[in-house]
Amino acid sequence: MRIARFSTGDGVAFGVVEEGEQVIAKIDGHPFGGIQLTGERYPLAEVRVVAPMLxxxxxxxxxxxxxxxxxxxxxxxxxxIVFLKPNTSVIGSGEAIAYPEKLSERVDFEGELAVVIGRLCREVPVERAFDVIFGYTCANDVTARDLQSKDGQWTRAKGFDTFCPLGPWIETSLDPSDLALTTTVNGELRQSARTSLLLHDIPTLIAHVSAFMTLLPGDVILTGTPAGVGPLSVGDEVSIGIEGIGTLTNRVVSRD
Amino acid sequence: MRIARFSTGDGVAFGVVEEGEQVIAKIDGHPFGGIQLTGERYPLAEVRVVAPMLxxxxxxxxxxxxxxxxxxxxxxxxxxIVFLKPNTSVIGSGEAIAYPEKLSERVDFEGELAVVIGRLCREVPVERAFDVIFGYTCANDVTARDLQSKDGQWTRAKGFDTFCPLGPWIETSLDPSDLALTTTVNGELRQSARTSLLLHDIPTLIAHVSAFMTLLPGDVILTGTPAGVGPLSVGDEVSIGIEGIGTLTNRVVSRD
Known part of the structure; x- marks a missing residue:
């Protein structure tokens, strides 16, 4: 099932994407622990899809x-190697990545598979990891590469507002162990890999992270990027596509 | 004014600490942008004070x-040098720091002055920094020192559940520029400094951080620790005292 978040002017809601991505059916409340539909349905083209999770x-x-x-x-x-991105960095597909030209001369894309957590959990054993997963989405771990090496700690380089595009939606029924992942910039292929090449697989990551911090429903784990990372420029359009999920597309604008 | 959060069995609320710390007056909703009292007042000794902010x-x-x-x-x-601690690491005064003995052999206290943000802001100029501050509290940036050097990125070392004691409350009327800060372990003095010794002062920190990420009401900035950090053991009681605020006290228990 594909779960999106969308805005109708009436506020933001979760919804189920149906019928060949033509229709979105509104969910009552949040989608964790069982989905209740309100009965309201909208043509997908007439709503604004936002980041699938806050x-x-x-x-x-x-x-x-x-x-x-x-x-x-x-x-x-x-x-x-674990680090955090602030939730103020999250944007959805179609929203703009703001290039902070006053502070960085080198901002890179990093296409990644993201895991969305479905329930409160801690100290999850490897063999129980799939029980705590809600679904999967595409992510771009945008990184100011010059600040990453200058600062040592990666928080600033990876924490700018708009530096965590997520989307377009969450696929809840998927085997994530061997999916094709591609990144294109202005239509040109820049990253191409398979998730079977992850050094630490998804159950290992969930066990490692939940061993020290409690995970909450909606928390997101970006699983790392393959080779091919490179710089973005203002005006570029960057897309992360993952087999079985969809494509996350963002253009780059000047922040200043 | 001193703002605490407290639990009455009826849920958690903010309150104003009054009358020589004897009484807490319940606040309607949150304290940002103007405080409305409900009229309900409780003896402070009869409520459970929790972390002053989530x-x-x-x-x-x-x-x-x-x-x-x-x-x-x-x-x-x-x-x-900026890093993030997950909000799942926050506890209040009187709650226990859980020592993760399976994962670390060296957990240190770090007494710090914490700044609580009062309004949504970004790109705050140094000269406007005090406009976005709600108040100040005591913090302990608990750190698994062995994991800090092993991982390089500090997220795991500083991100365990319970590794961010904050409290006991937020003092909203205070000049933070030259306050005495002390840390004691089992009553023995371990850190003693003044906030006038901060290398980057509070306005500089707010300008630096808000230059890349939007700050939200309730966000907390820990300003760094002075010399004297050292290890904690299960059974220890650690207290951070800051002039004009109060004392944050936590004992250490085994997580495992």
């Missing part, structure tokens, strides 16, 4: 594909 | 006192 936290993983670790001159890490 | 994000600053940077073998940074 997470309490966005957890991200560094260097989780060997070829990307290598292209950055790093070793593949023995344990997942 | 922030959307906890922003923290590394190496912001020269003597602490030096004791850790680091240079004082030219710009603030």
């Amino acid at each position: 997470p309490s936290k966005v957890i991200a993983i560094g260097r989780n594909y060997a070829d990307h670790a290598k292209e950055m001159g790093n070793e593949a890490p023995a344990e997942p | 922030p959307s994000k906890v922003i923290a600053i590394g190496r912001n006192y020269a003597d602490h940077a030096k004791e850790m073998g680091n240079e004082a940074p030219a710009e603030p």
